[in-house]
Amino acid sequence: MEKIRTLRGFRDIFGEELDKFRRIESVFRKYSGLLGFREVELPVLEKTELFVRSIGDTTDIVEKEMFTFTDVGGDSLTMRPEATAGMVRSYLQEGLYATERMTKVSSIGPMFRHERPQKGRYREFHQIDVEVFGVKEALVDAELIFMIRMILDELGVGRYRIEVNSVGCKTCRESFRRVLIAYFETRKDQLCEDCLRRLERNPLRIFDCKNEQCIRVTGDSPLLFDSLCGECRDHFGLFQGHLRGFGIDVEINKRLVRGLDYYTKTVFEVTSDDLGAQKAFIAGGRYDNLVEEMGGPATAGIGFAIGVERLAMLVPSSVEKDGKRCFLACVGDRAKGYLVPFLKACVAAGITLKYAYDAKSLKAQMRYADNLKCDFVLILGDDEIGKGVITLRNMTDKSQRELPLDPKKAVEELGALA
Ligand SMILES: [Zn+2]
Numbered sequence: 001m002e003k004i005r006t007l008r009g010f011r012d013i014f015g016e017e018l019d020k021f022r023r024i025e026s027v028f029r030k031y032s033g034l035l036g037f038r039e040v041e042l043p044v045l046e047k048t049e050l051f052v053r054s055i056g057d058t059t060d061i062v063e064k065e066m067f068t069f070t071d072v073g074g075d076s077l078t079m080r081p082e083a084t085a086g087m088v089r090s091y092l093q094e095g096l097y098a099t100e101r102m103t104k105v106s107s108i109g110p111m112f113r114h115e116r117p118q119k120g121r122y123r124e125f126h127q128i129d130v131e132v133f134g135v136k137e138a139l140v141d142a143e144l145i146f147m148i149r150m151i152l153d154e155l156g157v158g159r160y161r162i163e164v165n166s167v168g169c170k171t172c173r174e175s176f177r178r179v180l181i182a183y184f185e186t187r188k189d190q191l192c193e194d195c196l197r198r199l200e201r202n203p204l205r206i207f208d209c210k211n212e213q214c215i216r217v218t219g220d221s222p223l224l225f226d227s228l229c230g231e232c233r234d235h236f237g238l239f240q241g242h243l244r245g246f247g248i249d250v251e252i253n254k255r256l257v258r259g260l261d262y263y264t265k266t267v268f269e270v271t272s273d274d275l276g277a278q279k280a281f282i283a284g285g286r287y288d289n290l291v292e293e294m295g296g297p298a299t300a301g302i303g304f305a306i307g308v309e310r311l312a313m314l315v316p317s318s319v320e321k322d323g324k325r326c327f328l329a330c331v332g333d334r335a336k337g338y339l340v341p342f343l344k345a346c347v348a349a350g351i352t353l354k355y356a357y358d359a360k361s362l363k364a365q366m367r368y369a370d371n372l373k374c375d376f377v378l379i380l381g382d383d384e385i386g387k388g389v390i391t392l393r394n395m396t397d398k399s400q401r402e403l404p405l406d407p408k409k410a411v412e413e414l415g416a417l418a
């Protein structure tokens with residue numbers, strides 16, 4: 001019979017990669033805790049409308065990449081392609097704007113995008129997401145960058161760059177839009193079909209185009225950063241000042257626009273040359289209008305997401321070795337009766353005990369213990385039982401000695417070694 005395999009772009013995660021995922025999560029939780037974030041778990045499945053309204057209907061995500069389907073009741077549902085939309089929905093649904101001066105929340109989980117699978121990019125991928133609601137001050141923008149720095153340093157990620165930009169507010173974007181349309185109108189013949197459509201609906205999106213020729217056209221275009229309104233310029237200046245306060249160097253990349261419509265003012269990306277063509281593994285920014293656009297009161301917002309798969313590619317393998325491995329080899333039916341008491345004593349003492357469920361000959365069990373790279377083997381047969389002892393063999397130096405047969409006492413001595 002043909003074996004059933006995972007869907008294209010979906011996969012199993014285990015072994016060293018999963019160890020890295022867990023390490024990333026634990027380092028993240030340490031710093032998110034220190035900086036006052038509280039973790040939430042949100043649904044993977046939401047109404048399609050949530051993403052269309054928040055992410056924007058002209059974005060690549062909404063136009064091409066969502067896992068959307070109609071359920072039996074006829075509702076259009078979507079597997080979340082990113083976390084912010086759900087976080088905003090939850091913030092509004094739980095009424096946090098009314099009860100909290102400001103809200104710092106984080107979440108960890110899978111996201112889904114129907115992209116062409118490629119190295120390090122999957123249709124199911126994992127993100128760590130951070131959002132702050134109700135803080136317009138640029139100090140929090142810098143604090144998030146500081147948090148990222150602490151996490152990456154502790155994980156031992158060596159080479160990365162933090163790029164920042166400001167994409168302005170409605171005021172500066174409206175005037176810039178006119179400048180931009182005027183520029184691209186005279187170069188229409190050099191734009192791809194997608195970009196011609198973007199020119200009609202959302203010319204800023206043209207900067208996201210991966211088409212070589214479009215990239216060349218945008219290369220000489222005027223930049224939003226150079227026509228920021230006074231308020232946005234001041235905000236960016238304060239942001240930079242706070243970054244200096246934290247002692248963090250960033251690069252200003254005036255061409256950085258995030259692929260989502262909702263961003264305002266500060267946007268940032270953390271990139272690494274070790275990741276190939278798609279260099280970014282952390283990205284985020286401010287979205288001061290989104291909460292209001294989603295039906296809430298005017299509330300500033302800012303957040304970022306870490307691509308866990310991509311970050312894991314940059315995290316060095318752990319040098320930490322786990323505790324010593326112990327094995328119990330039982331020979332004969334009487335000895336097998338000791339397996340459960342020894343297992344209970346080991347678990348209570350926090351020692352991992354391995355053993356063969358089908359305990360056959362001593363030779364076979366020793367070979368198995370060797371395969372499992374066990375450091376110590378407890379050997380129990382009729383001889384030992386007669387003497388009231390259990391043999392402890394050190395697999396490294398091959399030395400042997402006897403421990404009392406009483407599981408608690410034996411495990412206590414073993415614990416001193418393991
Ligand atoms: Zn502005």
Ligand SMILES: [Zn+2]
Pocket residue numbers: 191192193194195209210211214
């Ligand atoms: Zn294009």
